[in-house]
Every structure is written in C-alpha cells, then in structure tokens.
Amino acid sequence: MPDHTAGTARGLAAARTAIETEAAAVLALAGRIDGVFLDVLAAVAQCEGHLVVTGLGKSGLVGRKIAATLASTGTPATFIHAADALHGDSGAVTRRDIVLALSASGETAEVCAFARMLAERDIPVIAMTGGEKSTLARLATYTLDTMVLREADPLNLAPTASTTAALVMGDALACALVAWRDFTQTDFARFHPSGALGRRLLGDELGDELGDEDGEELGDD
Known part of the structure; x- marks a missing residue:
C-alpha cells in the first residue's frame, strides 16, 4: 500500500490555509464599507427599474447568486450573462435600470464590452472588482473594491478568495438594502x-x- 502520509499533511495544510486566506479577505471588506458603498446603496434603493447583475465564468456564477439574494429580499434584480449581452440580451436593460458588473480583474473582455455599451446609453454601472484602475472601473459610475491579496489555492490561480469576496460584498449590499427599506x-x-x-x-x-x-x-x- 502506498504511503499517503505526506500528501495528507499537505492537503490538510492547504485546506486550513484556504480557510484562513478567505476569512482574511472577507474581514478586509468591512473597512471598505465607506462613502462609495453608501452611494451605491442609495442608487440601488432609489432605482426605478431593475438591478441587472452581469459577469462571466466564476464571477457570473457568483453574480447569479447575488441577483437571487437581492430579488428574494425586496430588490428587483435579474442576471444577464455578459456573453449573452453581446448577442442581443443587452436590449433587456433600460434607462431605468442599474447594472452591477462583476470581474475580479476588471479586464474581462465581455464584461468590459457590455459596460462600454451601457455607458454609451447613459445607464449607470456598478463595478465589483479588485482592479480599481482597471478598464471596468474606468467605465463604471461606481466601483466596489473587492481586491484580495491572493487567491486561496496553493497555486494562487483559481478564483477562490476573489469570488468569496464578491459574494460577501453582494450579501452586504443585500443586507444594507433590507435595513434601508425596513424590509x-x-x-x-x-x-x-x-x-x-x-x-x-x-x-x-x-x-x-x-x-x-x-x-x-x-x-x-
């Protein structure tokens, strides 16, 4: 029988490090609940249409959950996949809406292209990104900073801490809206x-x- 002792030890250490890394990323968000967050909160609360959430890949999956949480807590919200938006679905977004665009880097081509289309139509965009100086941030009306120091996986490549940070920031927005509206x-x-x-x-x-x-x-x- 092969001895898996070393592999088991490495696996356990990686699991603990992942939890600690993601916990630190989440805790760092509390210090970013500032004036920009308040501006976003007011804009969404006073929106006469829908909050349209968009993203691609893992960010898109997180975006779907954020949209679902918002909708179930009293904020009219829906999700449009960034790639689909470039093939006609952008027509569903009106001037009464606000778009929340997720991209960890802020350079996701489809998300940036969608944001550029929205900017040309004077539709407000909220960027949720770790790239404060990214293309998406420059196109956005507001930017919610979800930067993480590193991903949680041993290779520092897989979307882990960054997607957790985005998910938690989305939950923070939903909870703030519940309190704002006295839901x-x-x-x-x-x-x-x-x-x-x-x-x-x-x-x-x-x-x-x-x-x-x-x-x-x-x-x-």
Whole structure:
C-alpha cells in the first residue's frame, strides 16, 4: 500500500490555509464599507427599474447568486450573462435600470464590452472588482473594491478568495438594502411561500395549501 502520509499533511495544510486566506479577505471588506458603498446603496434603493447583475465564468456564477439574494429580499434584480449581452440580451436593460458588473480583474473582455455599451446609453454601472484602475472601473459610475491579496489555492490561480469576496460584498449590499427599506419578515414571507421558510413564517395553514395531498412540503429554501 502506498504511503499517503505526506500528501495528507499537505492537503490538510492547504485546506486550513484556504480557510484562513478567505476569512482574511472577507474581514478586509468591512473597512471598505465607506462613502462609495453608501452611494451605491442609495442608487440601488432609489432605482426605478431593475438591478441587472452581469459577469462571466466564476464571477457570473457568483453574480447569479447575488441577483437571487437581492430579488428574494425586496430588490428587483435579474442576471444577464455578459456573453449573452453581446448577442442581443443587452436590449433587456433600460434607462431605468442599474447594472452591477462583476470581474475580479476588471479586464474581462465581455464584461468590459457590455459596460462600454451601457455607458454609451447613459445607464449607470456598478463595478465589483479588485482592479480599481482597471478598464471596468474606468467605465463604471461606481466601483466596489473587492481586491484580495491572493487567491486561496496553493497555486494562487483559481478564483477562490476573489469570488468569496464578491459574494460577501453582494450579501452586504443585500443586507444594507433590507435595513434601508425596513424590509420585514412579512415582506420576506411573501417571496418565500413554499418550503420550510414559508411554513415557519406564514404558518401551517398556507403551508398545507401549498403542499401535496399528504401535507408534505414542496421544498426547502
């Protein structure tokens, strides 16, 4: 049998380092909740249309989650893939909307091209990026700094700490909007009528109506 002792030790050390690296990246964000964040908060809260989130690759996956969290907490939000935006989907964005564009480097070609199209139409863009002097940041109306010192993987290559930072900044924005709007449990329940959350917030009567004939839940949030 091969001796995996050395590999196991390296793996455990890498796992601990990854957690510590990502935790440090998240903690650093608290110091960036400043005037720019307040400007973004006010702009989104007062937006008459939708907050359209966009990104590509891992940033796109994070963007989908941010859009979903915002929508479920009272902010009209949707996701448009940056590549799809360059093939017609940009037409869904109106002058009443604001776009939140994610790119760790701020140089993702499709995201920057989309942002350039939006700038030409005078549609506000919020850049969420670690590149404060990047192309995306220059095109944006506001820039939320999600810079990390390094990624969490041993090669310092895989999007890990950077995507976690973006996800947490998105959660921070969603939570700030909940407080801004005085969004209540009752409001939240209206968006989550099914599953465990719906039963807990709305009571068994509505939960039973939404379940099957045996009273089982449709699903969990």
